[in-house]
Amino acid sequence: MKWYLMLLSIYLASCKGDYSPQANAFQNSDAKEWQANWITAKDSLADKNVWIAFRKQFSVENTETPTILRIAVDSKYWLYLNGEMIVFEGGLKRGPTPNDTYYDEVDLTGKLQKGENTLAVLLWYFGKEGMTHKSSGQVGMMGELYQNNQLMVQTDDTWKAIPHSAYISESEDPQPNWRLPESNVVFDARKDISEWVNPGFDDNNWPSAKILGTGITEPWNSLVKRPIPFWKDSGLKAYKNEMNFPFVSTGDTITCTLPYNGHFTPYLSINAKAGERITMLTDNYKGGSEYNMRAEYISEEGEQTYESLGWINGHVMYHVIPRGVEVLDLKYRETGYDTEFAGSILVDDDFYNQMCKKAVRTLYVTMRDNYMDTPGRERAQWWGDVVLESGEAFYALSRSSDALMRKGMLELMNWQRPDSTIFSPIPTGIWDQELPGQMLSSVGHYGFWNYYLNTGDLETIAQIYTPVKRYLSVWKYTKEGVVKERQGGWNLGDWGENKDMPIIQNTQFFMALKGYANMAEALGNKTEADSVRKEMKRFKKSFNETFWRGDHYRSANYKGETDDRSQGLAVVAGLVDADKYKAIYKVLQKEKHASPYMEKYVLEALFQMGYPEYALQRMKERFSKMVLDTTYTTLWEGWGIGAEGYGGGTTNHAWSGGGLTLLYQYVAGIAPTSPGWExxxxxxxxxxxxxxxxxxxxxxxxxxxxxxxxxxxxxxxxxxxxxxxxxxxxxxxxxxxxxxxxxxxxxxxxxxxxxxxxxxxxxxxxx
Structure with a gap:
């Protein structure tokens, strides 16, 4: 049996089911023009999954003066100074706009030594398009080292650069699924460049770097300063299950228990013959129905250590180690978005405590370069997920998390197309389909406006205001005075059955109008705000005349069972007057079609209508299976796993954490009423x-x-x-x-x- 089929069988057995863009809205605080060169290695390179080693030696006299390194790459880098790791996985997936690239600022103040210093950079070029990554098509790096704002060192042909020979660009099948720009990471220690990051390494035989261009140039174009923190790094840690090292592998898979679902890189120390192939992957390797990344290590002779640098996620780490290899140590490193679990909530029913604990864990594992739907399948910035995730983060996490929502907002509107439509996930090189409902949600009351309500960041609202207005102009009215249903590229609405799509879109459009009117007023555009609110008043009347059937909402051509989503969305949008609450309540007691994504809005409607007892009861009923499950520390994409779920049935999907927000906002009752929580x-x-x-x-x-x-x-x-x-x-x-x-x-x-x-x-x- 192939090793990956063997691992997959272990994983399945552990499961409980069958299994023309806008002008760049990012503002750079650094006004210095780039003077350095983009460089790469002279030797021929593969098209994708390329790793390059760069070195530069230089001298300084003053080691305490402010020292900043600006560095831009496509796609990721690891930075060493005098042999010490300074940045573990720098760089952001490319695409602040469809054309441009992010850069990092690394503070090296106090880290240089007087006299000779050595900078070493390991660069990983994905070379593939993906969801949330737009490849430049050219592997390269540009860097400038400043002291007291004076340029001291820059990338040019005095740098040394070679392809790192130990990294193999092509791995055996299976490959990561098409959504991921990352490839499998395969390292052949027999071809390693020992000690190359250290100052004493002799690089005289290394060729000079090849210059590709100077300053702001194609194909990387304008450079946008990293808008989110560098990753939090836990350092190397022991697995939860105790193992008596050293031991000799019997050829069986070694299962190591991780503390929870997170972003991990595996580390090993072994004594082996040359040429032994070790595979490392997690229980999430096929956790979303299609293959994720794995790591492979091919041993050299003797004692050796290795850490795979591409993060993978899951609850357990599998090590497929050949018979006879002596295992000296196995560890892991967790990295993740630099925020704290600063919020807390505790009630006298432990079900809700466990639900919140899993929701926060799920939220955190879906944060990195961007908010993502799931790290187990695509790592993509779908905006239905982002809206719910950011809502949870405002309550559960420290305020450094706000920057991730701001980054996503600016990216979304910077990718607006000439026809004014917006789409997700972005950044991307392989997707172009608008999801109309999710796009309305993103720009609306629960998306952009909720960001401003929680942060008071009016500058960002000013930057996205006009693009939002342009997007709303795409939507057209029917003769009845409601909006026409738009198919876009993928009119998903929600997973599951019995979706009354015209009502779902109309309620989301109304919330988008509400968010836009609020933004107009916040920016001092009272005339526009008054005009939109007048339109909303007319729209509400038309909505009820068109869709209300005496005891529930239903569109003319919808023949399915009454849609609970559309009733809940109508309430939270503000389209329902109190005289209809009892009728809506009766519907929501009977109908249960929403996925965990839309269930949040159904439950919120119950709280808003004054039925907290049933809201809590329904929450427990609907989420019970995933909350009470003892296998997973995270919440699922659907009500079941795998074939019992939706979209592949991932076990880590933050849109299922809406109950966390509701407990804070309605049960504890804490909610902002003016921007920035004044x-x-x-x-x-x-x-x-x-x-x-x-x-x-x-x-x-x-x-x-x-x-x-x-x-x-x-x-x-x-x-x-x-x-x-x-x-x-x-x-x-x-x-x-x-x-x-x-x-x-x-x-x-x-x-x-x-x-x-x-x-x-x-x-x-x-x-």
């Missing part, structure tokens, strides 16, 4: 829960809320400086005291309301 509300809806505590890391500071609904009603709050909170207490409670003082409140829609400034507060009330 004002926010605290309106808990506990349903049948008795206790909840939540911590939210906002741009204004940390908000803390704890609610106890037992013999008395207790609400403890910490409000950050320079913010105000509007607090809602259900009207059934009386004798309300805050910090032991009676509260002056107003009454509205079954709540007693009052406002508080920054500080610590304890509210107590009785029925």
């Amino acid at each position: 004002t926010f509300l605290i309106r808990p809806q506990l349903g049948f829960l008795k206790h909840i505590s939540a911590v939210v890391p906002t741009v204004k500071g940390t908000i803390k809320v704890e609610v106890k609904n037992e013999e008395t009603y207790q609400l403890i709050m910490e409000v950050p400086a320079e913010t105000k909170a509007k607090v809602y207490i259900p009207s059934k409670y009386k004798d309300i005291k805050i910090n032991e003082t009676e509260v002056i409140y107003t009454e509205k829609e079954g709540f007693k309301l009052f406002e508080i400034d920054s500080g610590y507060y304890k509210v107590e009330a009785t029925e």
Whole structure:
């Protein structure tokens, strides 16, 4: 049996089922023009999966002055200074616009030594198009080292460069699936260049680098400064399952348990004969129905160590090690987006705690160069996923995560086509299909506007405002006054059956109008905002006249079972008045067709309509199988795995984490009401829960809320400086005291309301 079939059988057995663009909107803070040269190796190179070693020796006198290295590559690099690793996987997948390239700034202040220094760069050129990568078609690197803003070193033909002979460009089949620009990483240690990153290495026999062009030039074009942090690096760690090293392989697959689903690179130390082939891959190697990446190592003679540099993800690492190889050590390195799990939420029902724990883990494993749907199949920036992921991140992660959403927003609008349409995933070299519903979601209330509401970043809103207006102009009205359904390139809507697509698109269009009107007002364009809101008022009337059937919404030609998605979307869009809530509630008690993606909006509708008990009940019912599963630390793409799921049935899909956002926003009741959290509300809806505590890391500071609904009603709050909170207490409670003082409140829609400034507060009330 082929090794990959053997590994696949192990994996399956462990599963529980069958298995003309816009002007560049990025703003560079660095005004210095590039003076360096793009360089590559002189020797002939393969078309794809190319690895090049670069070296440069130089002298400095001042080692404490501010020192910055600017470096641009296609596609990734590893940077060494005097033999020390400085950057583990630098560079971003290419495509801030359809033509341009990202560059990094590396702070080397205090890292140089007086006198001779050696820079070494290992470059990995994908050479393939992919979802979220637009290949330049030319392997190359450009770099400039500045001290006190004075150019000290630049890439030119004084650099040495050779193809790294140990990296094999072509691997045996199977190859990673077509969506990935990355190839399998195969390293033949018999051809290694020992110690080449170190200062004492003799590179006299290396040829000089080949110059390809100077400064801003084709095919890399304009250079955009990296807008997100460098990766967090855990260093090498031992696997969870204890192994007694050393031991001699019996030829069986060695399974190493990882702490959770994450981004990992495998490391090994062995004693072997030359020519032994070792394969390393995870349980996610075919986790999304098609092959992902794997690593292979071909041994030299004797003791040796190796770390494969292309990250892979999963819960376990498989090592296929030939019989007789002595295994001295096996470890892993985790890298990932540099953010902290700064938010927290805890309730008195452990199901929801476990759901949130898995949601955060799933969110984190779908973040790197971009938000992605799943690392197990395509690593692609689908915007239906991005909208939900960013919503989760605003509550669960530290604010460094905001930069990933901003990067995605600017990329999306920089890739807008001359006909004003937008599409995802981007950046890309192999995809061009618009998903109309996801595009409306991205530019709308839950997408771009939610970013501004949470960050207060008006500069970015100003940059994407006109492209959003252009995209909305693509949509046309019917004679009834609603929008015509657009097929785009792929009118997905949602996985699953019973999709009433005209209503789904109309509700998403209305939310896009809402987001656009809010952006216009924020930018001081009151006339435009008033005009759009007038249009929204007319649209709402037409929507209800066209689609309301007395007890549910349905489009004229839709013949399926009543679509729960479209009812929920109509509510959260604001198209439904309160007199229809009971009818919608009855529909949502019966109909359950949405995938985990759209289920978030169905559940949110229940909270908004005032049915928190059923919202929590339905959440538990729908997500129970994946939350209670003990095999996976992440949430799934569909309600099952593999054949029981959707789209390949991946086991790590962040769009299933919408319940995390709902627990923060509705159960704990914490939500911004003005940009940048200057004002926010605290309106808990506990349903049948008795206790909840939540911590939210906002741009204004940390908000803390704890609610106890037992013999008395207790609400403890910490409000950050320079913010105000509007607090809602259900009207059934009386004798309300805050910090032991009676509260002056107003009454509205079954709540007693009052406002508080920054500080610590304890509210107590009785029925």
